[in-house]
Every structure is written in structure tokens, then in C-alpha cells.
Amino acid sequence: MDVRTAAPSDFEALYQIGLATPELRVSQTEQFMDPDEFAYAIVNPLAVFLVAQTESEITGFIYAHAKDANKPFQNRYACLVYLAVLPGFRRLGIARQLFVRCEERLRELGITHIYSWANSEGDLGIVHFMEQQQFLRGHQYVWMDKKL
Ligand SMILES: CC(C)(COP(=O)(O)OP(=O)(O)OC[C@H]1O[C@@H](n2cnc3c(N)ncnc32)[C@H](O)[C@@H]1OP(=O)(O)O)[C@@H](O)C(=O)NCCC(=O)NCCS
Numbered sequence: 001m002d003v004r005t006a007a008p009s010d011f012e013a014l015y016q017i018g019l020a021t022p023e024l025r026v027s028q029t030e031q032f033m034d035p036d037e038f039a040y041a042i043v044n045p046l047a048v049f050l051v052a053q054t055e056s057e058i059t060g061f062i063y064a065h066a067k068d069a070n071k072p073f074q075n076r077y078a079c080l081v082y083l084a085v086l087p088g089f090r091r092l093g094i095a096r097q098l099f100v101r102c103e104e105r106l107r108e109l110g111i112t113h114i115y116s117w118a119n120s121e122g123d124l125g126i127v128h129f130m131e132q133q134q135f136l137r138g139h140q141y142v143w144m145d146k147k148l
Contacts, residue, residue, distance in 0.1 A: 001052055001053070001054055001059070001092075001094060001097070002052070002053045002054075003050055003051070003052055003053075003097050003098055003101045004050065004051060004053060005049065005050060005051075006042045006049040006050060006051045006061065007042070008039070008042055008043060010042065010051060010058065011035075011038070011039050011042060013057075013058045014038070014042070014051065014058065014061050015035060015038055017058065017060070017061065017084055017086060018032050018033065018038065018082065018084065019031065019032065020086075021084040023084075023119045023122070023126065024082055024084060026117070026143040026145075027143065027145050029145075029147075030145065032082075033082075041063055041065070041081070044065070046065065046066045046067065046069050046070070046109075047063060047064065047065050047066065048062070048063070048064045048066060048078075048102050048105040048106055048109070049061070049062070049063045049064075050062050050098055050101055050102055050105075052085070052089075052094045052097065052098055059085060059086050059089040059094060060083075060084055060085035060086060060089065060094050060095065060098060061082065061083075061084060061098070062080070062082065062083045062095075062098040062099060062101075062102045063080075063081045063082045063083075064078045064079065064080045064081060064102050064106060064114065065078060065079045065081055066078040066106055066109045066111050067079060068111065069109040069110055069111060074112075075112050075113055076110055076111050076112050076113070077111070077112075077113045077114070077115060078106050078109075078111040078113070078114045078115075079114070079115060079116065080102075080114055080115070080116035081116075083095055083098065083099065083126070083129075085098075090125075095129055096129075096132075096133070099133055114135075116130065116135070117141075117143075118130055118135075120140055
């Protein structure tokens with residue numbers, strides 16, 4: 001298994017993994033992310049977008065938005081937007097490898113802190129994973145959205 005930077009040609013495979021991962025979807029009505037925004041995330045210079053790749057397929061990905069990278073702040077935050085591993089490849093350390101590489105890249109971009117919204121329904125798999133990576137739990141919120 002290799003971890004590499006995502007490329008525009010990965011879009012279709014990655015978007016399909018996103019659609020097939022219900023935990024990524026926060027809205028009742030909208031998809032986990034619109035295709036055009038997702039495609040932009042792959043090439044955004046202020047994003048770290050990595051994929052886990054076996055010889056034949058992509059098994060997971062991580063996307064973090066380094067939104068404060070160029071800001072004159074003492075603490076510069078990145079948002080861990082998505083982390084997903086295909087069900088048949090979980091508990092093999094793939095998410096951990098993706099996250100460790102992502103953290104390295106974010107540090108290189110000058111990021112000092114990372115936060116994320118973690119799904120607190122179901123088996124809490126992502127919460128346990130993040131605690132294992134030394135994230136601390138904050139408060140819980142309910143996602144709300146409205147089409148304008
Ligand atoms: C959460 C997720 C990314 C973890 O991927 P993974 O490759 O299976 O994680 P790893 O194998 O690297 O796990 C590392 C450690 O995290 C913890 N962990 C991971 N999944 C866990 C689970 N379901 N329950 C409890 N602990 C878990 C364990 O401590 C694990 O170490 P161990 O297997 O030696 O006990 C994966 O389950 C997933 O894609 N879930 C659906 C998508 C999701 O919820 N994404 C977050 C929203 S953006």
C-alpha cells in the first residue's frame with residue numbers, strides 16, 4: 001500500500017468512495033460534497049489531498065483544507081474535511097498512514113493546529129481513531145442547512 005498525492009484523474013474513483021461512505025454526508029438533502037467543489041479540492045494549493053493506493057485500486061483518502069496557511073496568525077488552523085477507508089480495508093492502519101502523512105504536509109505549509117467535525121452517531125469509529133491521534137473532544141453540534 002502506497003500513500004500518494006491525489007491527481008485530477010483520481011476524481012471519479014474518489015468521488016465514488018465519498019458517495020459510498022454515509023458518514024461523510026452531513027446534510028439530509030445534499031450529497032457529501034458537490035462534484036465541482038470536490039474536484040477543486042484535489043487541485044487546491046491550500047489543500048492536502050492524499051490517497052491510499054494498492055497495486056490495483058484506491059482504498060481510501062484524506063482531505064484537509066489548510067485554510068490559514070497564508071494568514072498572519074500565530075495559530076494557523078487546518079480543517080480535516082474527509083477521511084475515508086473502504087470497508088473491506090479497515091483496521092489495517094490505512095487511515096493512520098494517511099493521517100500521519102497529512103500532518104507532515106500540513107506542518108510544511110505552516111499549519112499549527114488541526115480540527116475536524118467527527119460523526120458522533122453509530123460506532124464512533126472516527127472518534128476513537130481521532131482520539132488515538134491525540135485529538136481532544138470538544139462540544140457536540142447538529143448540522144443545519146438551507147438552500148437559498
Ligand atoms: C474511521 C476510519 C477512517 C478508520 O480507518 P481505518 O483505516 O480502519 O483506521 P486504522 O486501521 O488506521 O485505525 C487506527 C486506530 O484507530 C482506532 N479505530 C479505527 N477504527 C475504529 C473503530 N471502528 N472503532 C474503534 N476504534 C477504531 C483503533 O485504535 C485503530 O487501531 P487498532 O486497529 O490497532 O485498534 C474508517 O473506519 C472509515 O472510513 N469510516 C467511515 C468514514 C468516516 O467516518 N470518516 C470520518 C468522517 S470525515
